[in-house]
Amino acid sequence: MDNYEQKLSIKAWAEADRPREKLLLQGRRQLTDAELIAILIGSGNRIETAVDLSKRILGFYQNDLTKVAKLSVKELSKFKGIGEAKALAIVAALELGRRRKETEMQRRQKIDSSRDAYLILKAEFEDLPHEEFWVLLLNRANFVMSKQFISKGGQSGTVVDPKIIFKIAIENNAASIVLAHNHPSGNLKASSADISITKKLVQSGLLLEIPIYDHLIITDHSYLSLADEGLM
Template sequence: METYPSGQLPMKAWAEDDRPREKMVLKGRHQLTDAELMAILLGSGNRAESAFGLAQRILLSVDNDLNELGKRSLHDLMQFKGIGQAKALTIAAALELGRRRHLTEVRHRPQVRASRDAFQLLSGILEDLPHEEFWVLLLNRANRVIGREQISSGGMAGTVVDSKIVFRKALECKASSLILSHNHPSGQLQPSQADIELTRKLKEGGALLDIGILDHLIVGERNYYSFADEGML
């Protein structure tokens, strides 16, 4: 019988929509934390902790840095109680696939020359969502895309954007500039006062870090609003 420390429950005792597998089915993979995704890979934990608790402990050992985790050998991974060769291989294989995906993206880095280019890269993500999401395109000095990151997800009326997360993503990727983007599920493309203030705040923050904000797109149904094109930057 599994015995968990006080305050911890096995994942099968969690509310159904909080369990990582069920959460992915219901809400999509972007809504899961790194620990929840790893818990799915692990499948089970050990007698003292759930798969989620084990995943948290593994990530904590590398300060939640997936790049650092990718450097760990099978032997390193197997030092964690509950990680045998099979689970270590599963983690290593998943990280290697992520690395190869990144290499593929690097080989096919599109260049953003105008707002339409950015819209084409983002429309497939944002156009048909029933809720607001905020994304950034990360660009190098040649305005080639080196990353595309979701920053936040909210409701019909808006989503909260943490500038610290935006610039952390930029610094991690060594981005020279950013293109901000979010959708308006209503289809109304005009920026709200909150959109304008957020853009100004991020532009000022980027200037301190020498990271340019090239544009902010508001994506609607088959169309978009560009802060740069409208002289709002």
């Protein structure tokens, strides 16, 4: 009979085993990733509880939250039982987690090394499936004035317009600049195009008396400094 084939709904579980009740009784740290996602989506489908559905999504991505955080609303909605509203809830929650990490990193705002710049910029590139180009604008004491988005591209490149970069720098009275873009593939090798545009921007910066101190290539787990590698 169908009743025997279908799983028990969460409401039929012992109270201590329900994700929401478990969070209230035992605290958020006692919940599994699947149980936390189950709270976000609220309900499953005809044959799965919210927890089972969450386990299926996580299992599809090798239980790697970093991979799940990269998913779009459209990609999440491909799972049976995940409509647009549930997908939006998951994406929003994971984005809040990313922004929390970004806020923590922003406490250190002076740039004394490539790693300082990386720690400030890396949150902007986490979980992106495409390339983006950003700049750090610094004052004369090497304190960060602001982070500025420059362009968005595809999986293997993005267009960089020197006029836009230096227009932003001049408008914000920046004394110097740090460039950064990501490689979604995880490859930390600087391409010939990366090196070429960097040298072009460095020369332009010298003419405008706005020096470029570094160009970082950032992946989800590490970075490469063209300045440190002598590629500028």
